[in-house]
Structure formats: C-alpha cells, structure tokens
Amino acid sequence: MSQNKSMVRHRLDDSKWDKIYAYLKQRPGTYTGHEEKSRLFIDAVHWIMRTGAQWRDMPSELGNWNAVFKRFGRWSDQGIWDELHEHFIEDPDLEWLLIDSTVVRAHPCAAGAPKENGGQEEQALGKRVGGFSTKIHVAVDGLGNPLRLLLTGGQRADSTQAIALLEGFDFEALLADRGYDSDKILEFVAQNDAEAVIRGISLGQEKSFGPERYRLAHLQGSSFG
Numbered sequence: 773m774s775q776n777k778s779m780v781r782h783r784l785d786d787s788k789w790d791k792i793y794a795y796l797k798q799r800p801g802t803y804t805g806h807e808e809k810s811r812l813f814i815d816a817v818h819w820i821m822r823t824g825a826q827w828r829d830m831p832s833e834l835g836n837w838n839a840v841f842k843r844f845g846r847w848s849d850q851g852i853w854d855e856l857h858e859h860f861i862e863d864p865d866l867e868w869l870l871i872d873s874t875v876v877r878a879h880p881c882a883a884g885a886p887k888e889n890g891g892q893e894e895q896a897l898g899k900r901v902g903g904f905s906t907k908i909h910v911a912v913d914g915l916g917n918p919l920r921l922l923l924t925g926g927q928r929a930d931s932t933q934a935i936a937l938l939e940g941f942d943f944e945a946l947l948a949d950r951g952y953d954s955d956k957i958l959e960f961v962a963q964n965d966a967e968a969v970i971r972g973i974s975l976g977q978e979k980s981f982g983p984e985r986y987r988l989a990h991l992q993g994s995s996f997g
Contacts (some may be wrong), residue, residue: 782819795859803854808834815841861919868914869943869966871934871952875926878904883894898925911937935960945969 787868789811796804816834820827830837838883847853878897896906896988905921905926911919922933930951938946938960945967953970961968 782822783815784811784818788929792856793859795856796852799852799855801850813840817844861915861917864917864919864941865914865939866943867917868943868945868947869911869938870914870916870947871909871911871937872908872949873909873933873951875932876908877902878906878926888937894922896925898927906932909933909937911941931957938964 792814793804793807793957796810811837816830816837818841819825819834820830820840827837827841830840834840849865857938887996897904898907906925907924907928907930909924909930913919920937922936924933927934934948934954936953936959943964943966946961947969950970956971958968
C-alpha cells in the first residue's frame with residue numbers, strides 16, 4: 773500500500789503533463805506513441821528521480837523497469853532531457869545567480885564503464901578517495917529554480933565549471949562559496965557588469981554578509997534537496 777501511495781504522490785498533474793506532451797509531439801525524431809504509455813514512462817522516470825531508488829525497485833504499475841531504464845538512456849543520449857529543461861525555464865529571477873556543486877558516489881561496478889561509450893570520462897565518473905563519483909554542478913536563480921546542470925568526474929574542482937554555468941545569463945550578482953574564488957571567474961563576472969559575492973568576498977574586498985545574503989546562501993545549499 774505504501775508503495776502505491778508513493779507512486780501516486782510522485783505522478784505529474786495533468787497541467788504539467790499536457791505541456792510536456794505538447795513539446796514532445798513537435799520535437800523531430802521523438803517517438804511518443806500512445807499518450808498514456810508516454811505519460812507512464814515520464815511518471816516512472818519522475819518516481820526514480822524523486823525517490824532515489826534503484827531501477828529494479830520501480831513499481832511494476834509504472835512499467836517494466838528495464839524497458840524504462842533503456843528508454844531513459846536513449847533520451848539521455850539524444851539530449852531530450854536537456855532540451856526539456858531548457859524549454860521549461862520560464863522567467864528566471866536573475867537578480868541573483870547562485871552556483872554550487874555536490875558529489876554523488878557511484879556503484880563499484882562503474883569502474884567497468886564501456887570504452888566504446890566514452891568510458892569513465894564520458895559517463896562523468898572520476899576516481900576519488902573511497903571510489904568513483906560524479907560531481908553535479910548547478911546554477912539556480914534567486915528563487916532556487918535550477919537553470920543549468922553540468923556533470924563531471926567527482927575529482928574536478930568546482931571552479932572549472934563556473935563560467936560554463938554562468939555563460940548566457942544576464943544576471944546582476946553572483947553568489948558562490950570559496951571554491952569559486954578565482955581571478956578568472958571574478959573577471960568574467962566583472963566583464964558582465966555584475967557583482968561577485970563569494971562568502972563575504974566581493975572582488976577581493978572583505979564585505980559584510982547580511983541577512984539577505986545568508987538567506988540566499990541557505991537557498992543555494994538547499995537547491996540539492
């Protein structure tokens with residue numbers, strides 16, 4: 773019973789599904805087939821993402837886990853998930869742009885990533901103390917909405933992905949932690965006529981970190997759930 777309640781709780785409502793389906797139908801090369809089956813597939817992926825469960829533990833009511841897993845992989849290779857994310861970014865609050873990262877441990881079997889698929893680098897796997905891991909780099913707006921996600925091996929420094937996270941956004945101020953305190957990043961922000969606030973440092977000058985910025989710092993850390 774609890775599994776059924778979880779399944780229902782993580783299903784998309786009709787308004788969200790209608791928008792997703794409308795986009796998928798007009799995207800060239802995307803097979804949508806029967807609408808109900810397509811919706812079940814999206815619900816299944818949503819359930820996996822929200823619960824963090826293994827694919828094999830997916831409720832059978834959402835379909836065959838292996839078929840969903842393989843279709844998810846095909847959509848990833850085709851860039852469909854990235855396109856969906858970019859398409860549904862609506863009216864971001866760019867007074868502040870917040871960037872951060874988190875590390876996700878990989879299963880030991882990740883060491884065998886097939887070389888024909890790019891190997892560990894293409895799969896965003898890196899060797900750290902304790903095993904393989906992936907680092908998720910994210911940029912969120914002033915309301916905490918994710919705007920851009922990048923994946924690297926877990927050993928990569930936060931600062932290496934900062935400019936890639938920031939490019940293309942007309943933001944007024946950047947909030948980040950000390951992992952992003954580099955001349956290259958600060959120069960990029962200054963060239964975009966924006967302010968850089970890095971845990972009390974603004975373009976190399978000590979600055980008070982008031983309540984509003986602490987609120988944003990909390991939002992920054994909460995963006996990973």
